[in-house]
């Protein structure tokens with residue numbers, strides 16, 4: 001029998017450490033922990049069938065609720081299915097406590113059924129690995145188990161947040177030997193508590209940083225930019241504008257930075273950095289000489305390429321001690337709380353030095369790009385993959401959450417999400433850029449979100465994660481899914497493979513292009529969605545906006561399918577690029 005006291009001690013400590021959500025996949029080896037988690041009054045348990053989907057669902061909960069989530073699976077391949085989500089959580093700094101149930105040591109590596117090597121299963125993607133002891137009735141074992149639970153949660157949450165793995169062996173029979181309700185034990189303080197401070201720079205280091213942003217006396221004004229990359233920290237929006245205001249540096253705001261949407265001051269926010277930074281005369285006349293970067297690397301490839309080309313004096317702020325800089329240029333990494341650093345640096349400026357043409361040019365070009373894009377879209381008379389984003393930005397209410405899938409959706413999000421005072425939280429799984437688990441993640445967020453959830457996703461990503469709809473059905477979740485169905489991988493049409501298909505003889509292209517990259521499937525998703533309990537609607541250019549407006553605040557999962565053509569999509573993007581280029585011209589720097 002499983003020792004109920006040990007289970008109570010372990011789960012009780014998870015709760016004391018702040019766990020409120022558990023995602024559990026059914027199995028027998030995991031039964032003792034599943035029952036104990038279910039018995040914990042303060043824990044919402046959600047049962048999902050597919051562990052791969054469940055892992056991403058947990059990522060969605062953790063990112064929406066901004067708290068650690070427990071994941072539990074039975075032994076064997078079930079634990080491996082968590083792998084992609086564990087990797088994503090590691091790279092996007094999401095706290096997960098992954099419990100992998102296991103056979104006891106005497107049944108490992110000797111042909112016992114459903115027994116695989118689960119030790120350090122997730123390699124370096126897990127921040128910490130440990131194994132629970134088998135119950136032995138000793139008080140010291142209970143103390144150990146409590147400290148393991150507390151340490152696991154604290155480690156998952158400590159910056160950079162991430163997943164931890166606890167391998168949990170149980171002997172048969174897999175039933176508890178007593179009550180599991182934690183109230184059965186006297187209430188207690190957490191066994192393990194972590195107190196940690198935010199790192200901050202001393203005044204001298206702040207002076208040195210500020211000096212790099214200030215033009216030398218008598219010299220030209222510094223041509224600075226703030227590049228706000230993907231970041232879930234809600235504090236950044238409130239302080240970055242202060243730095244922008246103090247220095248006169250515009251903010252290239254990634255759609256996932258939290259800077260583009262919300263009631264904070266967005267005066268210095270550039271929403272079209274992806275367009276402005278593309279090679280051409282405008283950017284040639286506006287190369288930055290100093291850049292302050294926050295968050296992960298920007299979604300926009302042109303922005304990263306600009307950094308590589310301009311090689312500005314680069315300052316990367318990362319309070320969690322990361323080394324994220326893939327433009328491969330010399331950089332200073334500031335491993336201190338970015339909010340405190342930004343506030344202190346901004347305070348070194350006594351108002352903006354000179355009202356340079358620099359910021360004015362960027363802001364003017366951004367408005368010009370915005371105007372050109374808006375009129376281009378208004379004149380368009382056909383389905384377009386970027387169209388859902390401005391529609392969603394105008395329809396979603398304050399407190400809504402907007403997700404974009406990998407591949408073209410997140411790029412179109414970057415291009416088309418306007419700067420708006422609407423408090424919409426915008427997210428994407430950009431840690432590993434997988435097309436897997438996209439729907440599961442969005443639906444996981446819907447399980448805890450305070451407002452409506454919308455997702456824009458490609459057809460291959462959608463088909464990859466159909467089991468997410470099972471989760472939605474099991475838990476009566478609500479979401480609006482805009483499915484961009486271009487019958488295959490549209491992104492590849494923009495890559496060298498597609499160019500080669502047209503031009504390079506002897507490469508196996510173009511005859512194998514569709515088979516290897518385009519991967520058309522011709523699947524009509526309507527019946528699948530309906531069978532899994534969702535609603536399906538085919539939408540077109542004319543009724544997309546009305547369909548979104550009709551869906552966002554209604555209960556249930558609705559898939560609004562917008563059919564597009566991959567080749568035409570490339571043409572439209574090219575046409576748009578030319579339009580924006582013409583609108584921004586060469587700029588003034590008067």
Ligand SMILES: Cc1ncc(C[n+]2csc(CCOP(=O)(O)OP(=O)(O)O)c2C)c(N)n1
Nearest residue numbers: 407408434435436458459460461489490491
């Ligand atoms: C798990 C995973 N498998 C494969 C890839 C490679 N990949 C990147 S984009 C893409 C095509 C995605 O197609 P779709 O979801 O329809 O989006 P579209 O490109 O059409 O916008 C693939 C297969 C990946 N990023 N992640």
Ligand SMILES: [Mg+2]
Nearest residue numbers: 458459488490
């Ligand atoms: Mg597609």
